[in-house]
Amino acid sequence: MYISHETREQTENRLIEVLKSSKLRVYETPYYFKETSVDDFYFDPKALAMVKDDEVWSYLIPVESTQTENFKIFSFHFKGGLDNSGFVGWLASKIKEELGSGLFVVCGQNSNKGGIFDYWGCPIEIADHVLHFINKLMNESL
Template structure:
């Protein structure tokens, strides 16, 4: 369920710091890439395929990078699974902005839903050479949540 929150910027900051601290956070090993195929030929799904999306011209599958992928952009990937009933509205923009400000990089985010597992989940990708730095920012935000000793750092 998508939540609608009417709150001040400070209330949003506090809520989203609770969200990042409460979410299940996983760093996915290795390098990842997008494997493309024509719109008329959906990709074969494997146990390693994290996400598949399409537009009018092609399918794009997020898969582990292999040498036969050639010269494609490589990404580090991490994910969040949010607990049921947690208002995570605004999370993508909030975290993406922090990563852009801190690291200078944009990210991609693919969202899905698993009602049996709590609800919404996000896969986040960033350039492979910045993946460790992005994970460090996330870990810092999770440690500096509103329930951490001393509360959140200033905005």
């Protein structure tokens, strides 16, 4: 984790560069959160993420029903050696300001692909707008 002191403009420029150099992957299949009791844990190889609290395991898996809250999933793998600290809050805030929607983010670690990676989820209804906005940011000149 990097610790730096920078102006707001420096942070903006750094994170735009992080975004531009990242590998964006968009998942075609919608996903949802399936919940089970903590006592009923099982490994689901289809899950992108499995997270628990005191009561449930929450599995981020491909949609099984249209009656659940479904999400479009996309992920970022970051280029190694870049300071990506603050990226999640920065991009989530930009999307919220532009489109009015919140998102969720689940992070993981893959040392072979530059370290931290993020799975992002947004409501299916605004997915095209979110991805268009991200592509616009990736193509902006500084």
